[in-house]
Amino acid sequence: MERLTSIEDFKAMQDRLVSERDYSKPSIVIPAGTCGQASGANDLIRVTKRELLDRGLTDKIRLRITGCHGFCEAEPSVLIQPTGTFYPNVKIEQMVRIVEAVRDNQVLDDLLFVDPATGKAVEKQSDIPFFKTQVRTILARSENIDPIRIFNFIRNGGYSALAEVLGKGEPSQVVEEIKRSGLRGRGGAGFPTGAKWELLANQQNGHGKFLVCNADEGDPGAYMDRSVLEGNPHSIIEGMLIGGYATGANEGVIYVRNEYPLAIKHLLIALRQSRGFGLLGDDILGTGFSFDIKLVRGAGAFVCGEETALMRSIEGKMGEPRQRPPFPIEKGVDGKPTAINNVETWANIPLIIADGAEKFAKIGTNGNTGTKIFSLVGKIKNTGLVEVPMGITIEKVVTDIGGGASGKAKIKAVQTGGPSGGCIPAERFDLPIDYDSLAEAGSIMGSGGMIVMDETTCMVDVAKYFMSFLKDESCGKCFTCRKGIQRMHEIVEDISEGQGTLEQIDLLEELALSVKDTTMCGLGQTASNPVLSTLQYFRQEYVEHIENQRCPAGVCKALITYSINENCTGCTLCAKTCSEGAISGDKKQRHVIDSESCTRCGACVTVCKFDAVEVA
Numbered sequence: 227m228e229r230l231t232s233i234e235d236f237k238a239m240q241d242r243l244v245s246e247r248d249y250s251k252p253s254i255v256i257p258a259g260t261c262g263q264a265s266g267a268n269d270l271i272r273v274t275k276r277e278l279l280d281r282g283l284t285d286k287i288r289l290r291i292t293g294c295h296g297f298c299e300a301e302p303s304v305l306i307q308p309t310g311t312f313y314p315n316v317k318i319e320q321m322v323r324i325v326e327a328v329r330d331n332q333v334l335d336d337l338l339f340v341d342p343a344t345g346k347a348v349e350k351q352s353d354i355p356f357f358k359t360q361v362r363t364i365l366a367r368s369e370n371i372d373p374i375r376i377f378n379f380i381r382n383g384g385y386s387a388l389a390e391v392l393g394k395g396e397p398s399q400v401v402e403e404i405k406r407s408g409l410r411g412r413g414g415a416g417f418p419t420g421a422k423w424e425l426l427a428n429q430q431n432g433h434g435k436f437l438v439c440n441a442d443e444g445d446p447g448a449y450m451d452r453s454v455l456e457g458n459p460h461s462i463i464e465g466m467l468i469g470g471y472a473t474g475a476n477e478g479v480i481y482v483r484n485e486y487p488l489a490i491k492h493l494l495i496a497l498r499q500s501r502g503f504g505l506l507g508d509d510i511l512g513t514g515f516s517f518d519i520k521l522v523r524g525a526g527a528f529v530c531g532e533e534t535a536l537m538r539s540i541e542g543k544m545g546e547p548r549q550r551p552p553f554p555i556e557k558g559v560d561g562k563p564t565a566i567n568n569v570e571t572w573a574n575i576p577l578i579i580a581d582g583a584e585k586f587a588k589i590g591t592n593g594n595t596g597t598k599i600f601s602l603v604g605k606i607k608n609t610g611l612v613e614v615p616m617g618i619t620i621e622k623v624v625t626d627i628g629g630g631a632s633g634k635a636k637i638k639a640v641q642t643g644g645p646s647g648g649c650i651p652a653e654r655f656d657l658p659i660d661y662d663s664l665a666e667a668g669s670i671m672g673s674g675g676m677i678v679m680d681e682t683t684c685m686v687d688v689a690k691y692f693m694s695f696l697k698d699e700s701c702g703k704c705f706t707c708r709k710g711i712q713r714m715h716e717i718v719e720d721i722s723e724g725q726g727t728l729e730q731i732d733l734l735e736e737l738a739l740s741v742k743d744t745t746m747c748g749l750g751q752t753a754s755n756p757v758l759s760t761l762q763y764f765r766q767e768y769v770e771h772i773e774n775q776r777c778p779a780g781v782c783k784a785l786i787t788y789s790i791n792e793n794c795t796g797c798t799l800c801a802k803t804c805s806e807g808a809i810s811g812d813k814k815q816r817h818v819i820d821s822e823s824c825t826r827c828g829a830c831v832t833v834c835k836f837d838a839v840e841v842a
Contacts, residue, residue, distance in 0.1 A: 293457020
């Protein structure tokens with residue numbers, strides 16, 4: 227491996243890589259992140275390699291294996307460059323035809339994405355509704371980069387921003403550039419990144435400073451950080467290198483949960499490659515600047531997303547938050563001044579340096595600049611990762627990008643910010659997505675989870691789920707967090723089982739406010755949001771569960787009954803599926819459900835093809 231000893235060496239190598247590339251040669255791009263591999267991307271890759279070899283096309287057609295492109299609903303997918311032709315939900319037997327079509331410069335119309343609104347096939351990825359409204363500054367780079375090939379990253383402009391700041395030799399100017407961009411931390415509260423860096427740069431410490439990348443993504447339904455780490459790990463390394471130069475830090479840590487094996491694999495490869503080229507370690511590019519990064523694997527505790535608990539985990543201690551002050555910027559990892567930012571924040575740094583703060587600040591709104599990546603999941607047609615300008619409305623994300631409800635039921639709410647976030651009702655979908663607006667509505671931005679719920683979702687059940695999650699994930703250090711969340715879960719559970727009282731609603735609200743006001747760390751202070759937001763917008767559902775012993779959404783098992791209506795054809799499928807033998811009836815005759823034996827598992831509803839099973 228060629229070790230680069232100067233900025234000139236790096237630029238010469240990058241120029242050589244760019245000049246050697248034949249951009250007229252077509253590329254078959256297969257996204258193979260975790261979601262893609264789970265959907266069958268590895269099979270497509272295997273077939274493509276075989277076909278290119280057998281047909282002698284390896285010199286005429288490239289195969290590029292990348293991370294996730296975002297459209298998880300369409301996985302496994304294939305993108306053809308430079309034409310931008312997009313094939314969704316590709317089957318293994320269709321891959322041979324795609325290779326032949328690329329060879330012959332043809333498009334397979336029958337395999338293209340069909341716009342459900344118009345019924346017409348759409349060839350180019352950029353014209354598909356899911357992609358059309360997005361502003362993809364981070365995710366788009368993954369389409370051009372094989373995450374385990376550093377040459378690929380450098381050819382596409384990688385490490386140019388680092389070379390630029392090292393060449394200028396003005397660390398304070400880098401901090402000012404980040405401040406002018408208006409970038410706010412993408413991991414939670416949205417603290418201005420430039421201000422944090424300035425505080426770290428001003429710290430006088432003879433024992434060194436730390437930078438930390440928080441990749442402990444613990445929100446259910448969120449996978450933005452995992453996708454960026456899998457698809458473009460070098461962008462995180464470059465961002466941290468720039469941050470280290472700007473703040474005077476010489477040590478870095480990427481803290482990633484052990485449940486992300488592919489992200490860890492790609493990170494380890496990227497770190498090894500960067501060190502081998504002299505882009506990481508001592509005397510980087512001969513400038514005298516030294517900075518190294520180590521990878522620390524977390525056990526997956528949700529509380530370790532809180533920065534003081536994360537630092538203790540890095541030090542090999544139990545992941546418990548500590549009181550602040552002193553803040554991490556003053557006393558962090560191993561007692562050294564430490565700045566912590568999440569994956570998406572670090573990925574933005576090279577883009578800001580390369581394109582300029584002004585260009586970055588033009589995207590989004592005043593005080594909320596740039597783009598934000600969300601994992602759009604739930605009762606929505608187009609699930610996946612979406613990157614949109616800050617300030618876009620929830621309605622545009624859910625309807626224009628997400629395609630609206632996945633079933634017949636209308637969309638009811640969106641939950642943002644993970645377990646620490648809140649549920650925003652459909653009538654407030656004109657709300658702009660920014661830190662302040664979401665906080666005003668009773669939710670938070672969080673790391674970017676966005677779960678869409680329809681009318682088949684019970685909001686009492688939602689609150690119960692998140693309280694159950696949080697009581698298990700609480701470290702237990704604060705009494706009000708440990709017992710308060712447990713008691714909130716007990717009350718919501720009672721209500722969901724028809725054993726609650728109206729007085730308990732007031733008690734639940736009072737308890738939620740007490741937990742919010744008296745706990746020490748961010749987990750406890752935001753743990754009440756699911757309860758408070760559902761009480762604010764969906765209080766009537768709580769009342770229905772208590773006064774009428776009824777779950778309007780037909781979810782809470784203790785309050786629902788199953789019956790079979792006249793649509794039943796007597797196909798016997800429901801009876802065969804019922805594990806308790808609660809369904810009886812003769813073939814081709816209407817069946818009956820024994821409510822005493824029924825466990826309300828819902829299997830009969832799932833298998834019935836005639837809408838004959840009713841839930842009341």
